[in-house]
Amino acid sequence: MPISADSHSDTIKVWDIHGGVHPPENKHQSLGEPIQSAGIPPRLILPLSQHIGAPAAPLVEVGDKVLKGQQIAEAKGLVSAPIHAPTSGVIAAIEPRVIPHPSGMSAPCIILDTDGEDTWIPHQGVEDFRSLDKPELLKRIREAGIAGMGGAGFPSAVKLGGTKAIDTLILNGTECEPYITADDILMRERAEQIIAGAEILRHLVAPSERTVIGVEDNKPEGIAALRKAAEGTGIQVAVFPTKYPSGGEKQLIEILTGREVPSGGLPADIGVVCQNIGTAVAIYRAIRFGEPLISRVTTVTGEACGHQRNYEVLLGTPVQYLLDRSEFDASRCIRLVMGGPMMGYTLPDTGVPIVKTSNCVLAPTVEELPPPPPAQACIRCGMCAEACPVSLLPQQMYWYARSQEYDKLEEHNLFDCIECGACSYACPSHIPLVQYYRAAKGEIRQAEQDRIKAERSKERFEARQARIEKEAAEKEAKKRARLEAAKAKQNTAAKPVSDNDNKSDIIQAAIERSKAKKAQQSDPATAAIERAQAKRSGKAAEETPQEQQARLEKLVASTEKRLESAKEKLAQAEAEGSDKVEAFRSAVTTTEKKLQGAREELAALDAPPATAASSPQDQSAELDPAQAAIARAQAKRAGADAPESDEDKTQRLQQQIASTEKRLKAAEARWQEAQQQGGSKAEALAAGVEKTREKLDAARQELASHQATLQTGRDNNGDAADSPSDDPAQAAIARAMAAREAAANLSETDKLAQSVESLEKRIARSREKLDAARQAGDDTVDALETALQKLETKLSEAQGKLAEAKGSKTPQSQEH
Ligand code: SF4
Ligand code: SF4
Incomplete structure (x- = not known):
């Protein structure tokens, strides 16, 4: 509510505030003399933090x-302020020192x-x-x-650089x-500078309504000086x-506007x-003269000082x-205080320096500021609440602070407390209430800092994890790209080299091929893979039968x-x-299948087809499978170059039949033997036996067919064949020839029909064997089943061919 109206010439409405106290002022002791320069001490201690931020x-x-x-420390960040050398000299140290702080x-x-020379750095204002x-x-x-x-x-620049619309600029001369x-003596002695500064501030802030300096009525000289200096400026002194x-x-x-700053605002x-x-x-001095803030007016007072x-x-x-x-x-x-008796704090050391915020050094005697009596129990008188200018509930806050219920303290707007000490001053139990609040604020701030620190650590950890994962993904992508590039290069190298190919690419491809070849030769696994690939592609290097047998x-x-x-x-x-x-x-x-395949291959090797053996040497070599294989290969190669005579063919086939019969027997x-031993090898051998039989049938x-062809040729050439012979051998030969002749006269369809018939018979035999094996619980069952399946497949194929032959031959036969 408005309480008074007073100004230099106009009426200025002011409001009262809640609470407040009236401690002894004790201001006159330090106002007896004008401001005096303290001079230049031999050493200055300049904390890097003399400001908020x-x-x-x-x-x-x-x-x-x-x-x-000269600037000796620069501001770091927006809310910060630089430090300047207050006089000339030499930097002696940069180190931690006790600073003025509670x-x-x-x-x-x-x-x-x-x-001691106090030499200024060049500076200039406007x-x-x-x-x-x-x-x-x-x-x-x-x-x-x-x-x-x-x-x-x-920092003043931050406060003045706001963008919100301002209607009132207030200068605080209340002290x-x-x-x-x-401040009082400043008003008395430097009122013009205050007003000049106020004008700069007004220019900066551009308040839409007014600029007012607020002063308590216990400073009449200061008020008078201000009013005089403010004349004609429009600046009010309230x-x-x-x-x-x-x-x-x-x-x-x-007090000056009747408006309350909202909590936390x-x-x-x-x-x-x-x-x-x-x-x-x-x-004012910074703008007008270019002087940084390097000094201030500080009150030194208290009865312990002879000169206040x-x-x-x-x-x-x-x-x-x-x-x-x-x-x-x-x-x-009794104690040395930085600040006043209400809000000041005891200095632990007289070596602490004056900083930008140091307005007073108080050295009271015991009579002047006796130590507070021991605190008594709270009598719930409520005087603390009456004194609080922020309308808080100091008594409740005291209890919560004692029980460390910080959340409840915050609910009671602890941080609106300006630590004025009015409640402590008013408390009849002499409870140092404000000290509890300061301690609680410190604890809450520390907890908040710890929480922020932990959150930042977590963020850093998560960011690190994300970075590691990203790097791993990038590595993988690069690896893939390299592999693809290598594949592309390999493909390019595999293509025929055109005239336009780069020479270096050709050389590189040759180097790569050479490397690959070497690697394959030196690596048994690679060699094995290579053999398998070659086998699949039909390019396998010739393996001797011994090697093949050993491998299998x-x-x-x-x-x-x-x-x-x-x-x-x-x-x-x-x-x-x-x-x-x-x-x-x-x-x-899977392993059983592989084993079966390997056994079949081995069994097949045991019964190789005899394709050529025309010499006695070859015949003797029949007993040695390796020699026989070599001989067969040589004969085949030779046969590719020279046509085989009818006699040679007859001999070869007879020898093939003889050797196949031998192999079949063996x-x-x-x-x-394998069946009797009960080994699993019997399965593979059964398949081998079956194959050898097929080969023998084919050779026979x-x-x-060959002999029938020869006989037909002889008949056509008028050879004597009609005269029967008395020689049984000749007769047998004649019967055989007749049979061959009959076979030679068979059409393709009849041959297929014979093949079908033969297969059907073999299948019947195989089924009998399979049934017997099953009844005996023999372990050849699987092999016999496989063999039977193959025969059935062949029969099916032969039947298909026969049906096809019949379908295609019928019209031709009709034409004939
Ligand atoms: S003034 Fe002191 S005694 Fe009275 S209620 Fe407040 S804390 Fe308790
Ligand atoms: S110290 Fe805090 S609680 Fe006590 S009177 Fe001042 S503002 Fe109120």
Whole structure:
């Protein structure tokens, strides 16, 4: 509600705030003398973080000479502020030092040994700030390292660079904290600079309604000076009753506008920008003279100081240096405080420096600021709640803080607490309430930082995993591309080389082929694969019968082993009820098929077709399968070059029949032996026997056909064949010839019919054998079944051919 109306000449409405207290002001002690320069201490300690936001980053190294006003640390990020050398000198160190902070913590500082010359770096301002546009003004304010000097230290350029519409610009000259007079004396002595700074701020912020300086009514000299300086500028000076903490930003805004900044919000949210009057002076000097923020007015007060006053202090000046100049008596000082008695904090060390936000060093005696009596139990009087300017519930917050119920503290708007200490001041039980709130805030902030850290770690981990997976996928893609390229190259190399082919490609292809050949020769597996491929493509290198036999025997042996092993595994899996039974069963079936194939091949080798043997040497070689095979190959080759005579053919076929009969006998003996032994080899031998029989039949048929042809030729040539012979041998020959003649006279259809008949007979015999084997539980059943299947296939083919021959011959026969 409006409480008063007062201004230089106009009526300015102001509002009261909730709560507040009236502690002893104790301001007069430090206002007896004008501001005095504190001088240049031998060493300055400049923390890299004198503001809210990211610490500045050093631009200098130890040993560097610097000039007054030279930037020695740059802002890092938007919410940050640079640091400048307050005087000329040499950088002595960059190291952690105790800084002015309630925790008494250490932080990185630039240590500057001053040279006493106070030599400025060249610098220049502008006479008329209106000649600079807003971005340029903000840039200069930022480069001057100006941060709020009223206590918080928020970088001014950030605050002034907002985009929200502003109707009211407020300059805070309230200085409500007891003992502190830095702003008061500034108003008294530098009101023109405050107003000049206010005009720059107004130019920047462009408030749509007004610019007002708020001052408590306990500073009449300052108010008068401001009003005088503000004449004709349109800047208002609003005066209101003294009450602590009217100088809090949100409280002053409420006093001057009647509007409350929402919880968690900013003044700009309700169209207000607020700056301290000390900040206004710093901005003025930065724009007008190009001076960075390198000093400030600081009150040194308290009865423990013989000389209480305000100093113009270079930033980085150790507190001890100021105390030395103030006739400080350590024996009388109960505690050294940075700030005022309500919101200040005890300094752990007099070596800590003055920074941009240091408005007061308080050295009270025990009489002046006696230690608080021991805290008593809360009597639930509610006085704390009455004193709270933020309308919080300090008593409840106290209980939650004690029980560390931080979520409930947040629900009770703990972070709206401005730590003014009014509740503690009002508490009749002397409970240090504000200390509980500070500690709780610290805990909550720490927990939040830990959570963020953990989240970032998780994000980093996930990003790393994603990167690894991506790299693996890329690797795989590259590998595939390489393989495809290699295939394409191979295909290209395989093509005939055209005239247009690049010479280097040809050479490369030759190298590749040579490499591949070498690799195949040196690698038995590759060689085996190559043999198999060649076999399939019909390009296999000639393998001697011994090699073939040895290979096949090896193959049968190894396959038998594998089959045994597979059967054992299958049995075990079945016994255990394993889910791999099907897989093992399939493996057994596959291996059995392979074994069967190998045995068949081996059996076939045991019964090779005799194609040629025309010499006695060849006949003797029949006993040696290898020699016989060589002889056959040679004869075949020879036969390809020279036509075979009728006699040679007859002999060859007779020898072939004889040798095949021998082989059939030997194969049948082996088969019977294998059957008696009960080995699995019997299956393969049975198939071999069957094949050999087929070959024998084929050879006999060919011989019969050949002899019939010869007889027909002789008949046609008038050879004596009609005279019968008394020689039985001749008679037998004659019968055979007649039979051959009859066979030779057979048509193709009749031959096929004979073949069908023969096959049917063999099938009948095979079926009998199979039935017998089945009844005996013989292990040749499988082999006999296979053989029978083949015969049936052949019969089917022969029947098909016969039907076809009959179909095609019938019309021709009709024509004849
Ligand atoms: S003022 Fe102190 S005693 Fe009274 S309710 Fe608050 S905490 Fe309790
Ligand atoms: S310290 Fe916090 S709770 Fe206490 S009066 Fe101030 S704002 Fe209210």
